[in-house]
Amino acid sequence: MVFISPTSIAQEAPPRPPKETLPTMYDLPSENPEKPGLPDEFHALQSQLLSRTLQLPNYSPENCFAALDLNLYYTVKHPLWYKRPDWFLAINVPRLYEGTELRRNYVIWQEEHNPYVIVELLSPGTSREDLGRFYREEEKELEEAQLASEKPGKLEVYEKYLRVPHYFVYSRYTQQLRYFKLEGGLYREQTFQSEKPKIWLEDLEIGLGIWEGVFEGIPNFWLRWCDAEGNWLLTDTEQAQLKLRQAARNLLATGMGTSQIAEILGISVEEVEESAYP
Structure with missing residues (x-):
C-alpha cells in the first residue's frame, strides 16, 4: 500500500477591506475646477449662515436676492461664460425671478442689477482664481500669455465686468478675512483690526466679521453679519x-x-x- 503525503498549500491572506486600500477622504480632491460645485460641507453651512443672518435696514427681504453656488452669467459678449460665487447678494431685485419663480441661475443681462456683495471661501484649488493678482504679494501681475489664453478669473470678473462694490475672501484654514473694495474701478484691499475683524459697510448699514461659535451643531470660526455696535445678528432659529x-x-x-x-x-x-x- 502506497501512502501519498498531501501537498502543502500556502494559505493566502484574506483581501483587505476597501477602507484600508482605497484613497481616503483626505487623499481625494474635494473639488473639480472643470465641474464647479461645493467643495466641502463648510461651504454650504457658511453660505447658509450668511443668508440667515442678513438683515438690511433699508431693504426688505422681498427686494433682495442672496444665493450660494449659483451660476452667474456676466457678459453678453460671451453668453455662455459664467462664474459660480460661493455667496452673493444683489439688491433692488425681487427675491423671486420676475416675482414668481425660483432662479435656476443669475443672468446679468436679464436681471439688470449686478451683485453688490460677493463672498468667496478659499480652498486649495480655488485660491489663485479667487484672489487673482492678490494671490501672492510677489505676483503683482498675471502673465500676458495666460490672460490671452484663458477666461478671466473670478477677481477680474467681479472687478472689471461686474464692478461689484464689496468683495470678501475668507479662509477657514487660517481664519483670515480679506476685504477688497472697488475704488476708481479697481479693487483695493482694505485694512482692519485683526483683533476685532469686523468690517462695516456704510452703504448697506451692516457689518461682517468672524464669529467663533456653533452653527447647526458645528463649532467653528464663521463669517457672520453684525450691527453698528458689533452685535451679531441672529438667525431665524435664534430669534425664535x-x-x-x-x-x-x-x-x-x-x-x-x-x-x-x-x-x-x-x-x-x-x-x-x-x-x-x-
Whole structure:
C-alpha cells in the first residue's frame, strides 16, 4: 500500500477591506475646477449662515436676492461664460425671478442689477482664481500669455465686468478675512483690526466679521453679519429661541411653575430654568 503525503498549500491572506486600500477622504480632491460645485460641507453651512443672518435696514427681504453656488452669467459678449460665487447678494431685485419663480441661475443681462456683495471661501484649488493678482504679494501681475489664453478669473470678473462694490475672501484654514473694495474701478484691499475683524459697510448699514461659535451643531470660526455696535445678528432659529426664553422669563415672574411653563411653551423644564438667567 502506497501512502501519498498531501501537498502543502500556502494559505493566502484574506483581501483587505476597501477602507484600508482605497484613497481616503483626505487623499481625494474635494473639488473639480472643470465641474464647479461645493467643495466641502463648510461651504454650504457658511453660505447658509450668511443668508440667515442678513438683515438690511433699508431693504426688505422681498427686494433682495442672496444665493450660494449659483451660476452667474456676466457678459453678453460671451453668453455662455459664467462664474459660480460661493455667496452673493444683489439688491433692488425681487427675491423671486420676475416675482414668481425660483432662479435656476443669475443672468446679468436679464436681471439688470449686478451683485453688490460677493463672498468667496478659499480652498486649495480655488485660491489663485479667487484672489487673482492678490494671490501672492510677489505676483503683482498675471502673465500676458495666460490672460490671452484663458477666461478671466473670478477677481477680474467681479472687478472689471461686474464692478461689484464689496468683495470678501475668507479662509477657514487660517481664519483670515480679506476685504477688497472697488475704488476708481479697481479693487483695493482694505485694512482692519485683526483683533476685532469686523468690517462695516456704510452703504448697506451692516457689518461682517468672524464669529467663533456653533452653527447647526458645528463649532467653528464663521463669517457672520453684525450691527453698528458689533452685535451679531441672529438667525431665524435664534430669534425664535430668544422669544421663547423671554416668554418663559415673563411667566416665571408671575410665579407660575416651571413644569406648567414648559408645557405651555413646548420646551423642556431645563430650558425654562435656564431662561431665568439672562
